[in-house]
Structure formats: structure tokens, C-alpha cells
Amino acid sequence: MSGALRFVRLKRLQRSFVGSLLMNPSRMTMSTVKIPRKLYESALQAWSTLVEGTNNQWRRVLARDQVSRLQPRLGVQQDSETEKSSRPLEGITSEAGQADTRGHDVLRDNVLERAFREEQQQAAASKAAQSSAKGPRPTVKEITKELRQAEQNRLRSVDDIDARSRHLIREIQGADLPCALAKRLEEFSEHILLYPNSRATLINDKALSVLLKIRRKSHDENVLGLTRECLSLLGYVQPPNSAGVRILSIDGGGVRGLLVIEVLRQLEKCTGKKISELFDYVVGVSTGAILVGILTTLQKDLDVCDDLYRNMSSTVFQQSSWWGTGKLVWNHAYYDTSQWQDILKQLYGDVRLYHSSRNENVPKVGILSAVVNKQQLVPFLFRNYQLPPKEESFYAGSCSPHVWQAVRASSSAPFYFEEFDFNGDVHQDGGIIQNNPTAAAIHESRLLWPDEEIQCVVSIGSGRYIPEEAEIVAKSTSLKTKIMKIVDSATDTEAVHTLCNDLLKPGTYYRFNPYLSEPFTLDETRPEKMDRLRLDAQMYLRRNDRKFVHAADRLVQPRSLAQKCRDLLKDNIQERLV
Numbered sequence: 001m002s003g004a005l006r007f008v009r010l011k012r013l014q015r016s017f018v019g020s021l022l023m024n025p026s027r028m029t030m031s032t033v034k035i036p037r038k039l040y041e042s043a044l045q046a047w048s049t050l051v052e053g054t055n056n057q058w059r060r061v062l063a064r065d066q067v068s069r070l071q072p073r074l075g076v077q078q079d080s081e082t083e084k085s086s087r088p089l090e091g092i093t094s095e096a097g098q099a100d101t102r103g104h105d106v107l108r109d110n111v112l113e114r115a116f117r118e119e120q121q122q123a124a125a126s127k128a129a130q131s132s133a134k135g136p137r138p139t140v141k142e143i144t145k146e147l148r149q150a151e152q153n154r155l156r157s158v159d160d161i162d163a164r165s166r167h168l169i170r171e172i173q174g175a176d177l178p179c180a181l182a183k184r185l186e187e188f189s190e191h192i193l194l195y196p197n198s199r200a201t202l203i204n205d206k207a208l209s210v211l212l213k214i215r216r217k218s219h220d221e222n223v224l225g226l227t228r229e230c231l232s233l234l235g236y237v238q239p240p241n242s243a244g245v246r247i248l249s250i251d252g253g254g255v256r257g258l259l260v261i262e263v264l265r266q267l268e269k270c271t272g273k274k275i276s277e278l279f280d281y282v283v284g285v286s287t288g289a290i291l292v293g294i295l296t297t298l299q300k301d302l303d304v305c306d307d308l309y310r311n312m313s314s315t316v317f318q319q320s321s322w323w324g325t326g327k328l329v330w331n332h333a334y335y336d337t338s339q340w341q342d343i344l345k346q347l348y349g350d351v352r353l354y355h356s357s358r359n360e361n362v363p364k365v366g367i368l369s370a371v372v373n374k375q376q377l378v379p380f381l382f383r384n385y386q387l388p389p390k391e392e393s394f395y396a397g398s399c400s401p402h403v404w405q406a407v408r409a410s411s412s413a414p415f416y417f418e419e420f421d422f423n424g425d426v427h428q429d430g431g432i433i434q435n436n437p438t439a440a441a442i443h444e445s446r447l448l449w450p451d452e453e454i455q456c457v458v459s460i461g462s463g464r465y466i467p468e469e470a471e472i473v474a475k476s477t478s479l480k481t482k483i484m485k486i487v488d489s490a491t492d493t494e495a496v497h498t499l500c501n502d503l504l505k506p507g508t509y510y511r512f513n514p515y516l517s518e519p520f521t522l523d524e525t526r527p528e529k530m531d532r533l534r535l536d537a538q539m540y541l542r543r544n545d546r547k548f549v550h551a552a553d554r555l556v557q558p559r560s561l562a563q564k565c566r567d568l569l570k571d572n573i574q575e576r577l578v
Helices: 004-022 037-050 058-067 078-084 091-096 104-135 141-153 160-172 178-196 197-202 207-217 220-236 254-271 287-297 301-316 321-332 337-348 355-357 403-410 439-447 478-488 494-503 529-542 545-555 562-576
Strands: 245-248 281-285 362-373 378-382 396-398 420-422 426-428 455-459 509-512
Touching: 037 091, 078 337, 160 178, 160 207, 178 197, 178 220, 178 362, 197 220, 197 439, 197 529, 207 220, 245 287, 245 439, 254 287, 254 301, 254 455, 254 478, 254 529, 254 545, 281 287, 281 439, 287 301, 287 337, 287 355, 287 362, 287 403, 301 337, 337 403, 355 362, 362 403, 362 439, 378 403, 378 439, 403 420, 403 426, 426 529, 439 455, 455 494, 455 545, 509 545, 529 545
Parallel strands: 245 281, 245 455, 281 362, 378 396, 455 509
Antiparallel strands: 362 378, 362 426, 420 426
């Protein structure tokens, strides 16, 4: 059959179908006559338009226009129902042309009912899809976060933020009861975290003076803690408790942190004080970050640190080489990162970094990591404080994360654990950029106490091994050993040690880095090797006993009377500025 003949027959079929539908729509349903679905829907649209008019000629014109839109597809789109039907489509004309127009209302009701039912089904499916995409119902913390975000979006302009800042100061001044004052201080703290640029306005509006007066007069422990937190977030820095600034820096090194624990025990033994009481600024990287978090923010003793390292060696670092190699290929991590993260969450809980400033015995803390998703490696310093408004640090940082997040970011050693994502930045072990964070600690201390001298700097390494020349023999090694040696070589610490030793005043800088009798990897788990580490540490302590005594004497030097009077006068002047 020629194409022209097929086209003529198709046109006759269209006209007869539409005409039959207009004359007898009550019998033209998908359930009674098997027709192409798109042709059926198009004809229904034509009918619904035509019944509203009064001119029959206008109805026929509109009907032809509706049907003509389906011409390019009528010859190729056939429903499966059409193919299964035994009734030919030409039967539509003879069957439909025998009825009158009394079925208009019936067809309209059927169409509306079907459309309403389909609309309900689509709405239910859309709601179910959205519900499955959103996941479980939001928690209280998530709702609170959304409310804070909404509040932050509402206070867009600088004027609104400044007005809110002044309002909070007035609320703090007007609070009489300790519970009401604590609530206002919490709101003040959240406001500073949301709008750190408002600190200058708050200080100009005498917020610092108001808080200092509360700290001096209040006897409620909760109010005092919140006041210290607000002062720290404003950038206020308490003068050091000794003659100058005392700094502690702890290197990275995996399970070799057991050496660091022994050195810290010796310092506590020589001074009779806890580590958190001996120093004004403490910084750590990798395994040093773990120790810093436990000793300062949690105010735990060294026995807790010792238990943690034993737990790491018996759980985290126990894994078959076959399974570890597979994880290294797929996740770039040899060990189970989720297990390590669960240990940190259980150890540190929900404590945030800036919360530790509520305790007056907690020093300034820095935890160093490396951001690796930039054009070049960038150091990142997690802090439990804010710098004074006019001071700018070389190190980007934040004080709002949880302590476990900071430790997790700083201890994400490449090839050992997976990298850590925080606020769009990908963090890895800070040791890949600064495994000896002494320089970072000195830099931050200069910003915090610009008028104070550095009294003592104690830098503790995680041990070093110097092989003899006879031991340096070319051998074939496994892939894991090669990777671990590359990581160890990238975490060298002696360059910073040499620089600090040359620049700082004599009698100010003390470096404790025990020598190792044999090489130890970061993930050593064998009990005999762990015992060997302790023996090496004990040997180092005996040989450097006089060095520990000198460092202890330097650390416990009290603040002079003149310095105390100057500090008191400075606080009194700031209080009277209200």
C-alpha cells in the first residue's frame, strides 16, 4: 500500500473517531474500546473544549486541530492494549455513531473521577519519594541547628546584628538570678559563634567590662564557667600564672606516644603538678593531639592515656594483612576508620573545644591538622579559644568543633586511616605538614600574650632511631613497608628542633626525644615491642635526669609581685569602663 493511500485512510479514521466521540462520548472509554492512549487523551481534551461552545462548526474546527497534533505519532505509537485487542479500530465509528448525546455528563464525571484518582496517586508517590529521600525524622539537635540557621538568615544586615549584640549586653546586665544570668550568657556565647565579626562591636559596647565584673562578683560555678567561656570567645586572654608563657608541644608518632607518656610522667614527678597546671599553651599533632585532648580538655591523668594506647594496639591495629591491603586499595586506609572514630567519640563525648575554656585550669589548646583539598597543603589549627579581634594568625582554624572531631582530623595518618571531612575541608594528619608543632605554638603564643616573655618551651618527640651503617643494606620490602617508610620520612621533626634551639634564649627551650634501640612503626602491636619502647624511655630518663630538673625549675617559677599588680590594675581599669 502506497504512502498516500495510508495517509488518506488514516485521516478518515481520525475524523470518524473524533466525530463518534463528539456524538456519543458516553460509550468511548478505555475500558470498553481498546484505542491508543494518546489518541484517546487528545480526543478527550478536544471534547472538553468543544462542549463549552455553542457553534457546531467551531467544535469541528477545534476537534480537527486537536487531532492534527497527533498525526506524526499515530502511525508509530500503539499501546500494548491495541495490539492485544481483537476488535479493529474501524469498529469505533459504527458502534459509536448510534448513540445520542445524553452521556455527556456521565463521561465528564468519569474523566474527573479518573483525573482526581490519578492526582491523588501522584501526590502520594511524590510524598513517599520525598520522605524516603529525607530519611528518618530530624532529631532535636538537627531541629535546633535549623532554627539557628533560620535566625542567622533573618539577621542579615550589620545593623540587625549590632542591635542584637547590644540587646544581649543589656539582658546580661539586667539579669538578677543566677539561672537567668546563665541563660543570657549561653545566648551571648551562641551569638558570638554565629557572628564572630561582632566581637569588635561588643567590646566597644563594654561587653568585656560587664563580663569581668560578673567574674569577680559571682559565686555560682555555672555562671563563672559560662563567663570564662564568653570572655574566651571575645578574645580576652588571662595573664599566665608564671613569670612568662610556658609552652608544651607534642609530636606525632602513632603508638610511640607511649614514650611521650613516660616523659610527661617524669615532668609531673619533678614538679609535683599536673600537666594542665604546668603550661599556658599546649599543642599537639596526630598522637600528640590525642594526648592533648585527654590531659587538657578532659582533665584526665596519664593512666587514661596509657589505657587508650593499649586499647589501640589490641583493637584498632589488629587486622590481617590481606584485608588491610584490600581496604588500602579501595579506601586508601589500611585500618578500620569507623572503629577508631567510635573510640574517640566514646572517649571525648559531646564536649566542644570552646567548652573547655569554662574550666580555669585548662590552658590554651591547639590541635594541628592538614587540609589536603586545596591547591597546596594548608595547616589548620583547632583551638579552644579565639584570638583577640585585632590579631590575625598564619593558621586558619576554628573553636566550634567537638574535641573528637579535632583529634580525628589530626590523627588521620595517610594510608592508616581515612581522611576526615569537616565543613567542606578534607583533613589529614597534621604531621604530613608539621610533625613538630613547636613553631605553631610559639606563633600563637605571641598573638595571645604579646607583652609577655616566653619562659619555657618543652618539646617532646616520639623517639628517633639512628641505624648503623652496617644495617643499611638494600633489601626487597613489601608494599606496606615501603609506604610506611615514606610516611615516617615525611614526619621528620629535627629541623624545627634545630631552628628553635638556635633562636630561643638559652635555658628556655627543652627538647625531649628518646633514642630508640630499634625501629618501631606507627602501628606496632607486639607486646614485646611495646615493652621495649618503655625500656628505651626509662633509659632516656635516667641519662637526662639533670635536664628534667632544669626544665622543672623553669616551669614552676612564680609570677612576680610587680607582674601580679600590673595584671590586677589592668583588670580594674577594664571593669570601670562600663
